[in-house]
Amino acid sequence: MRDSAQHEGGQHQRVGTRGVGVLAFLVLLWTQRGGLPPLEAASAQSQSVADGLVGGMFLAGAALAAVVSWRRHHATTGWTFAAGALVALQALVVALPAIASPPPRLATDFALLLAIALLGLGCVLGALRGLRHEEQVADDVFVVGIGMGVLAAGHLLLLVPVSSPPPPSMLVLMGVLVGTHVLAVAVVAARRLVPATTTWLLAGTVTVVAAGLAVMLVELHGTAWDTVTSLAFAAVGALWSAAAWGCIQGASERQAARHQREIEFAVQATERDRRERMHELRSTLAGLVQGSSLLDDLDLPAETRQRLLGSVRRELDRMMRLVTGDEDQPTDIDLQDALGRMADLQHLKGRTVELHTSGDAIHARYDTLAEVVNILVDNAATHGGTDVSRIDVVQRDDETVDITVSDRGRGIAEADRERIFGWGDRGDDSPGEGIGLNLAQRLVEEEGGSLRLAEDTGPGSAFVISLPAARRSPENAVDAGSLFLEEVDHVAGHLAR
Numbered sequence: 001m002r003d004s005a006q007h008e009g010g011q012h013q014r015v016g017t018r019g020v021g022v023l024a025f026l027v028l029l030w031t032q033r034g035g036l037p038p039l040e041a042a043s044a045q046s047q048s049v050a051d052g053l054v055g056g057m058f059l060a061g062a063a064l065a066a067v068v069s070w071r072r073h074h075a076t077t078g079w080t081f082a083a084g085a086l087v088a089l090q091a092l093v094v095a096l097p098a099i100a101s102p103p104p105r106l107a108t109d110f111a112l113l114l115a116i117a118l119l120g121l122g123c124v125l126g127a128l129r130g131l132r133h134e135e136q137v138a139d140d141v142f143v144v145g146i147g148m149g150v151l152a153a154g155h156l157l158l159l160v161p162v163s164s165p166p167p168p169s170m171l172v173l174m175g176v177l178v179g180t181h182v183l184a185v186a187v188v189a190a191r192r193l194v195p196a197t198t199t200w201l202l203a204g205t206v207t208v209v210a211a212g213l214a215v216m217l218v219e220l221h222g223t224a225w226d227t228v229t230s231l232a233f234a235a236v237g238a239l240w241s242a243a244a245w246g247c248i249q250g251a252s253e254r255q256a257a258r259h260q261r262e263i264e265f266a267v268q269a270t271e272r273d274r275r276e277r278m279h280e281l282r283s284t285l286a287g288l289v290q291g292s293s294l295l296d297d298l299d300l301p302a303e304t305r306q307r308l309l310g311s312v313r314r315e316l317d318r319m320m321r322l323v324t325g326d327e328d329q330p331t332d333i334d335l336q337d338a339l340g341r342m343a344d345l346q347h348l349k350g351r352t353v354e355l356h357t358s359g360d361a362i363h364a365r366y367d368t369l370a371e372v373v374n375i376l377v378d379n380a381a382t383h384g385g386t387d388v389s390r391i392d393v394v395q396r397d398d399e400t401v402d403i404t405v406s407d408r409g410r411g412i413a414e415a416d417r418e419r420i421f422g423w424g425d426r427g428d429d430s431p432g433e434g435i436g437l438n439l440a441q442r443l444v445e446e447e448g449g450s451l452r453l454a455e456d457t458g459p460g461s462a463f464v465i466s467l468p469a470a471r472r473s474p475e476n477a478v479d480a481g482s483l484f485l486e487e488v489d490h491v492a493g494h495l496a497r
Contacts, residue, residue: 017246029234051159052155052156055154055156059088059148061152061240062145065145065244066084069081069137069142073137078127078134080128084142084150086123086124087149088148088150088153090116090123091157094173095157097109097113099161102161104163110170114176117173128184131187131193140247141247144240147202148240150184151205153177153181154212157177157209157213158213177213185203208236211228211232212233307341308344311341311344314341318366330447331364333366334359335393335401336360339357339403340355342370351377353389356390361470363468363469363471364467369465371439371443372444373391375439376463377405380407380460383410385410388408389405390405390407391405395469396466398469399468400466401466401468402464403466405462405465406454406461406462408460409459411461421437447468449467
């Protein structure tokens with residue numbers, strides 16, 4: 001259904017682009033006639049107004065394309081994105097002084113115009129040099145900017161008054177301007193960064209502009225050549241207008257698609273968070289229900305009852321934080337006490353957890369440790385088929401404590417070992433949702449630690465939780481140093497005797 005909608009959207013975009021192209025062709029064709037239908041009725045003044053209007057329109061299009069390209073590639077340095085606008089600006093800066101100084105012109109006037117044209121040529125080629133390092137700039141918007149810049153230049157240069165016959169200096173000036181267009185298109189084509197059809201359209205645009213200037217210089221107004229160039233100007237102008245509309249439509253559709261993906265991602269993240277919370281709440285509630293029933297046993301020793309009540313209260317507090325979304329703060333955790341409480345709660349579910357620790361401590365959130373340990377022990381029962389787990393604690397170094405949770409169940413198939421931490425990944429015959437291990441790994445990583453599957457150590461499976469060790473206080477370090485020195489003195493005295 002989504003593919004069908006995308007296909008239908010593409011059809012609408014193509015139809016809209018063609019419609020814009022046809023409309024632009026008719027409007028441009030009308031303006032080429034100076035706004036008057038009959039060819040012979042087109043006066044020089046009306047033609048100049050029409051060329052100025054169309055030239056200004058394409059100049060604005062080239063400038064807008066440069067702005068859009070700059071915003072799209074905001075990390076880009078240099079003026080590569082403005083090459084099309086620079087082509088149009090070159091023609092504009094040449095046309096304005098030429099119009100202000102109609103023929104006959106002084107040699108200094110031609111020198112000034114030629115200097116401006118050469119400066120513009122240098123700016124355009126300098127901007128295009130950036131394509132060697134910034135090829136990503138040469139996208140659809142950039143090409144539209146080049147095409148509109150050349151068209152704007154053609155219409156603006158048609159406003160320049162030329163004496164009859166044109167002096168050689170004027171021919172040189174027009175040659176430099178047309179040469180700028182040719183070189184700009186040649187550089188883009190040589191880099192092969194745009195489709196072949198677009199390259200041909202650029203070449204055709206330069207040819208049409210050159211032909212229009214030739215008609216002006218040779219004074220072929222009112223002839224068949226004039227009509228042909230007018231039609232060609234309208235045709236290429238319509239094609240670039242349609243291309244610009246296509247860019248606008250494409251950008252709009254990409255923005256809508258990006259917005260839709262953001263919405264879908266937010267919905268998926270919300271659903272994922274909900275499922276993760278429910279996953280842990282179900283496990284916690286199972287232990288609490290069995291624990292509350294065990295508390296009804298009148299023969300339960302008072303010390304055991306008190307310890308069990310403390311564990312239940314702590315789990316209720318953790319469950320409340322899960323529901324409200326609050327988080328406890330990282331703190332130093334005595335693993336002997338904390339893991340003992342977790343083992344008690346697992347015992348309420350009918351499971352046995354063998355705990356082996358030497359009183360090490362970690363610095364983390366208690367909720368994270370409880371949730372990860374519960375997930376691993378629950379998985380041993382659910383997926384491994386065993387109610388017996390073992391927890392071993394070893395301080396690897398001064399910075400890290402390793403907590404290994406192992407069992408002697410069915411273990412993990414070799415083919416599944418690479419994907420067990422993926423969200424939603426589970427075996428075909430697994431009764432779970434494929435959430436627990438991914439959640440556990442992410443929670444441990446948020447504490448600055450890691451969770452990994454241990455190397456094959458025999459039957460069953462083993463997971464290693466690595467968490468930051470609790471930092472020893474300076475007082476403890478001094479005490480430990482004093483004890484060490486006392487022990488050294490004691491050994492030295494014994495050897496002396």
